[in-house]
Amino acid sequence: MIKVPKLRFNSGWRGMGAVVREKDTRSTKELLNTIEYFSSKADNDIKELLPEIKTMNPKYLGLVSDTLEFANSHIMLFKKTNLNDRLPNGKTVLSMLLPKIVKGAKTEHKALDFAMDVINNTDQMASERFLTELSLSNVFENPDKSRIFEAARPMVKDIAETTLRPPYFANRSLENFVSFINLLTSDKAKVDKVGFLKPFADFISETFKSNKPIVVPDFICSDAPKQKILENMNTLSKMAPVFEKQNSNINVVDFVLKNTNLK
Numbered sequence: 001m002i003k004v005p006k007l008r009f010n011s012g013w014r015g016m017g018a019v020v021r022e023k024d025t026r027s028t029k030e031l032l033n034t035i036e037y038f039s040s041k042a043d044n045d046i047k048e049l050l051p052e053i054k055t056m057n058p059k060y061l062g063l064v065s066d067t068l069e070f071a072n073s074h075i076m077l078f079k080k081t082n083l084n085d086r087l088p089n090g091k092t093v094l095s096m097l098l099p100k101i102v103k104g105a106k107t108e109h110k111a112l113d114f115a116m117d118v119i120n121n122t123d124q125m126a127s128e129r130f131l132t133e134l135s136l137s138n139v140f141e142n143p144d145k146s147r148i149f150e151a152a153r154p155m156v157k158d159i160a161e162t163t164l165r166p167p168y169f170a171n172r173s174l175e176n177f178v179s180f181i182n183l184l185t186s187d188k189a190k191v192d193k194v195g196f197l198k199p200f201a202d203f204i205s206e207t208f209k210s211n212k213p214i215v216v217p218d219f220i221c222s223d224a225p226k227q228k229i230l231e232n233m234n235t236l237s238k239m240a241p242v243f244e245k246q247n248s249n250i251n252v253v254d255f256v257l258k259n260t261n262l263k
Contacts, residue, residue, distance in 0.1 A: 005034040007069055008062075009124070016123040016166035018157070024062045031061040038068035045095050052102050060105040063116050067097065067131060070124055082128055097135035104139075108146035110153075111139045117156040122177070126164055129178050145185065151195035152184040158198065159184075183217060193220040196229070203233060204252055207240045215253045224257045232256040 006026055026034070032054060039047050053064060071083040071094045083094045104112045115134060119127045139145045159180050165173040184194050197220060204212050233256050243250050 003033050003037045003040075005037040005069075006030045007034070008066060009069060009073075016125070016168075017164040018121060018160035019123050020157070021120045024066075026062065026065070028058045028061060031058070031065050034065045035061065035068060038065075038072055041072060045091075046098060049098055049102055056102060056105045057109070060101065060109070060112050060116075063112055063119070064098065064101055066119050066127075067094070067101070070128055070131070073124065082132055085132075093132050093135045097131055100135065100137075100140050108140050108143055110146040110150040111137070114149040114153050114156065117153055118160075118181075121157045122160045122164065123166075125168060126160065126174060126177055129174055130181065133178060133182070139185075144191075145187075147191050148185045148189055148194060151191045152181070154195075155184070155198050158201075180216075184220060189220045190222065192226055193222055196226065200229075200233070200256075203237075207237050208252075209244060210247070212250065212252045215251065218257065219253045222257050229256045232259050235259070 008021075008024055008026070035053060036050065039050055053061070056064070067083065083097070084092050086092055087096065089096075101112060101115075111134065115131065118130045122130075137145075139149065159177065163173050163177040163180055165171055168174050183189070184197070197214075197216065200219065201214055204214060236252065236255055242248075
């Protein structure tokens with residue numbers, strides 16, 4: 001019996017940049033059928049994963065199906081899918097990635113939740129770039145790294161909207177997108193600061209009428225106690241009208257991290 005896949009994405013030209021996708025409503029049976037269909041077209045090392053895939057947490061079958069759909073896509077892009085690129089070790093990105101997804105579904109699933117949010121908020125090229133990075137990551141052997149992905153997850157949509165600016169051949173926005181994610185999930189980043197970055201950014205936007213840039217690396221890598229940051233944020237909110245009147249170029253991150261003399 002020929003299995004007919006139930007695809008999630010439209011064929012032909014698709015929107016680019018920060019794209020919010022509709023919820024995946026496919027059943028477990030439909031997802032497994034689609035995965036088997038695509039796996040029949042893939043290398044043998046992918047086929048060998050099918051028994052494990054069939055026992056996976058159904059929550060992550062959509063991620064497997066989406067990844068295989070990307071790898072077999074014929075949409076109108078100015079470059080081919082990079083999930084089929086061959087790495088120096090002789091394996092494709094796809095054959096490196098899928099075993100990690102299968103393993104992550106059993107152990108460190110937080111990075112997989114993050115990956116699904118990336119797919120649900122970006123176009124195919126941005127999603128593929130992230131999945132390529134994930135195929136080379138050691139996150140599934142590092143529980144602390146997985147916690148970083150969990151902390152950064154609420155910012156996926158904002159990161160996409162801030163960084164992705166198609167057409168990509170004319171700028172570095174794809175690189176900026178991946179670099180921002182790599183920055184937030186770096187070994188130097190502190191989980192509590194990454195998790196507090198979005199509330200802090202929202203606070204700055206609400207507190208100041210003028211644009212006040214946030215030096216992200218300084219904030220997320222800081223050892224400053226969160227209580228001190230909250231105290232200094234309270235002081236900053238009171239002083240904001242003065243800084244606005246003076247048209248001050250105040251470094252808001254320095255203020256909340258280092259202004260320890262303020263009472």
